[in-house]
Every structure is written in C-alpha cells, then in structure tokens.
Amino acid sequence: MSEKSAISDDLNAPNTKLQLLPYKVKKNLERSKKWFSSSKMNGSKMPTLADVGRVAGVSRGTVSNVFNHPDRVRSDVRERVEAAAHQLGYDGPDPRGRVLRDGKFNAIGCMPPGAYAIGDMIRSPYLRELMLGVSLVCDEVGATLSLINGTDATRTSTIREALVDGFILGHSADIDLITSAQRRRLPFVILESDAGPNVNSIRIDGRSGAMMAVRHLAALGHRSFAILSIRRTSGPPIVHKPGKGKRTITAGFSLDHERLEGFAQGLAEFDLSVDDVPIIETTPGEPSAGSVVFDRAPEATAILTMSDWQAITVLDEAVRRGIKVPEHVSVLGFDGTAEAARTTPPLTTVAQDIVGKGRLAAAMVFANGPAKQIVMPVELVVRSSTARPRS
Numbered sequence: 335m336s337e338k339s340a341i342s343d344d345l346n347a348p349n350t351k352l353q354l355l356p357y358k359v360k361k362n363l364e365r366s367k368k369w370f371s372s373s374k375m376n377g378s379k380m381p382t383l384a385d386v387g388r389v390a391g392v393s394r395g396t397v398s399n400v401f402n403h404p405d406r407v408r409s410d411v412r413e414r415v416e417a418a419a420h421q422l423g424y425d426g427p428d429p430r431g432r433v434l435r436d437g438k439f440n441a442i443g444c445m446p447p448g449a450y451a452i453g454d455m456i457r458s459p460y461l462r463e464l465m466l467g468v469s470l471v472c473d474e475v476g477a478t479l480s481l482i483n484g485t486d487a488t489r490t491s492t493i494r495e496a497l498v499d500g501f502i503l504g505h506s507a508d509i510d511l512i513t514s515a516q517r518r519r520l521p522f523v524i525l526e527s528d529a530g531p532n533v534n535s536i537r538i539d540g541r542s543g544a545m546m547a548v549r550h551l552a553a554l555g556h557r558s559f560a561i562l563s564i565r566r567t568s569g570p571p572i573v574h575k576p577g578k579g580k581r582t583i584t585a586g587f588s589l590d591h592e593r594l595e596g597f598a599q600g601l602a603e604f605d606l607s608v609d610d611v612p613i614i615e616t617t618p619g620e621p622s623a624g625s626v627v628f629d630r631a632p633e634a635t636a637i638l639t640m641s642d643w644q645a646i647t648v649l650d651e652a653v654r655r656g657i658k659v660p661e662h663v664s665v666l667g668f669d670g671t672a673e674a675a676r677t678t679p680p681l682t683t684v685a686q687d688i689v690g691k692g693r694l695a696a697a698m699v700f701a702n703g704p705a706k707q708i709v710m711p712v713e714l715v716v717r718s719s720t721a722r723p724r725s
Contacts, residue, residue: 389418441478447504448566459671467692500699543684543712544596560631565615618643624651635723642667660721679718
C-alpha cells in the first residue's frame with residue numbers, strides 16, 4: 335500500500351500505516367505554513383477547510399465533521415485536525431456559509447414597544463426582565479438574542495432586514511410590522527395586543543388589573559386621584575385636565591386604553607368619574623413625570639400609574655420635595671418588577687409574571703406552531719407605598 339493510500343480519507347477504517355502520518359502531517363504543515371505566510375503577504379484569502387484537510391491528511395468533509403459533528407470522528411483524527419487548524423489559525427467554518435446553506439441564523443429578534451430604542455430596553459425595569467425570560471430560552475436552545483431598534487423611523491425596514499429566524503414584537507400598532515414578518519414567513523409573537531386569530535399574541539388582563547388598583551385605594555378611603563398613563567411616542571408629558579368631557583389618551587396602545595377603562599370602571603364603583611381625574615401621559619422613564627404630576631395635581635391623595643418605572647420616578651420626586659409616601663400621598667405601580675420591591679418605601683403594584691412572559695414568547699417563536707392568543711393574569715401586590723389618606 336502506498337503512503338498516499340495510508341493517509342486516505344477513510345480514516346475510520348483500520349490502517350497499519352497510520353504510523354506514517356505524523357511525518358506526513360509535519361511535512362504538510364511546513365508547506366501549508368509557507369502557503370499561509372505567502373497568502374497573508376499577498377492579501378489573499380484566509381485558510382479553509384480544504385487547507386486544514388491537506389495538513390491533517392484528511393478530506394474536507396472530515397474536517398467539517400470535526401467542527402460540526404465531532405461525535406462522528408475518531409478522537410485521534412479529531413486531535414490531528416484540531417492541531418492542524420490551530421497551526422494555520424483556522425477557527426472554524428465561516429458562519430456565512432452555513433447561513434446561505436441552511437437559511438437559518440439561529441437567532442431571535444426582539445423589538446421594544448413604541449418609541450423605545452435599544453438603550454431604553456436596558457434601562458427599563460420591565461423590559462430587562464422580559465429580555466431575561468427570552469434569554470433563558472435562548473440559552474436552553476443554544477440560540478442568540480438580537481435586540482432590534484424599535485424607533486419609528488426604522489422599525490419596519492428592520493423587520494425586513496434583520497438576520498434572525500423569528501421575532502418578538504412589542505406591539506401591533508403598526509400593521510406593517512406584522513405584514514413584513516409574514517412576508518418573510520418567519521414566526522413571531524405580538525405582545526400586549528390581540529392581532530387576530532392567526533397571529534401569536536401574549537397580553538395581560540390590563541382592565542382587571544386597573545380595577546384592582548382603584549378598588550384597593552378606594553377601600554383605603556382615597557377619593558382624589560391622578561393617573562399617569564404611558565405615552566408611546568417620544569416627547570414631553572401630555573396633560574389632560576379634568577372636566578373636559580370623555581377622557582381618552584392620545585399616544586397609547588390598546589393595553590393603555592384598556593387600563594384607562596379599568597380605572598374608569600373602578601372609579602365608577604365608588605361613584606367617582608374618570609372625567610374628574612387629571613391624566614398625564616409620559617414615557618415610562620420620563621424624569622419629569624413625578625414633577626408634572628405633583629405640579630398639575632397637587633390635591634391628589636393617590637397616584638395611579640401604568641408602569642413601575644413611572645411610579646419610581648414619582649417616589650424619587652417625592653423625596654426631592656420632602657413629600658412623604660404614603661403619609662402624604664399613596665403611589666401605586668403596575669408590572670410587578672423586581673425593582674418595585676426594593677424602592678423606599680416598597681411599591682404596591684399590579685404584578686404580572688414578566689420573566690415568564692418572555693420565556694413563553696420565545697418558546698412560541700422557536701416552536702413555530704399554530705397561532706395562539708394567551709391572556710396572562712395579574713395580581714395586586716400590596717406593600718408600603720399605599721395607606722389611608724391623610725385626614
């Protein structure tokens with residue numbers, strides 16, 4: 335048998351001349367190192383699977399198996415291939431080739447709601463926990479999480495161009511988002527809105543949660559309220575004064591309107607009207623939210639919010655102004671973030687399973703099964719930021 339046949343590609347078969355391979359590999363390596371040095375000088379391509387195969391004395395397919403299916407290759411062959419790859423500075427197959435071959439990116443894309451950008455996803459207590467839930471599933475399946483900018487000017491084109499296998503979308507306010515995802519035939523989940531029977535969606539029972547909040551405060555004896563609603567577009571707070579007819583919000587999503595309806599129904603149970611309550615729309619992390627509510631609704635003994643982040647800004651402003659919570663005013667959040675339990679005082683809030691929502695959304699995308707519409711429950715978590723109003 336010739337030396338060439340001794341280093342044939344069928345390395346899983348018994349071969350009495352395998353002892354010749356170390357010398358052959360060494361000679362191949364010397365030639366390949368010269369080639370590699372010359373290639374670098376000339377600015378040509380980096381080493382390939384075939385180059386590693388020549389050095390190790392195996393086929394391109396065997397090298398590919400070492401990197402992609404190592405269990406299919408004998409341990410001594412793997413070691414030779416890995417040594418050759420290390421000497422050549424070869425880190426593995428170009429992932430672009432796998433993408434072109436399989437049409438898969440092994441990644442899931444998450445787009446925040448409204449005018450949020452990626453930085454806002456990191457700052458938001460709610461979105462951090464939501465992304466934690468998504469990340470846990472990605473870890474379990476070995477996938478990558480891609481945070482996608484959700485600003486108005488870019489979100490539709492981003493859906494068309496994102497290098498992902500599916501999406502978690504923070505809202506369905508823009509029908510183009512759904513249409514773009516459907517045209518790409520990628521699985522996706524819409525959060526906090528019902529987009530119809532043919533679309534995956536996960537939302538909370540916002541109306542019931544808002545009613546719980548009002549009932550809690552009214553049962554404590556509060557009759558003078560202010561409401562912080564969520565503004566989903568960028569800009570300063572929008573103030574809706576009481577006594578201006580039917581109350582609505584101008585820059586919210588369906589969930590926000592549902593919560594406002596829940597506040598209204600809860601107030602009506604105590605012969606109160608939402609038309610008489612100041613409503614202030616702010617983005618959740620708006621630093622001036624607390625200042626605006628104290629300036630525009632100084633008579634309120636209880637402040638209802640639509641996010642813990644809003645409530646936290648109110649608590650911060652209360653500290654700056656020397657306003658005691660809950661002795662002077664009660665503050666109630668919405669979401670049940672972990673951060674709400676660490677405020678001073680700890681925040682009473684309408685809680686949901688945020689991490690569980692993220693896990694569920696990611697699992698639905700990866701499963702790519704029949705469309706489901708899921709409504710998650712909420713519960714009132716009573717802490718120290720609410721109490722009976724001052725006499």
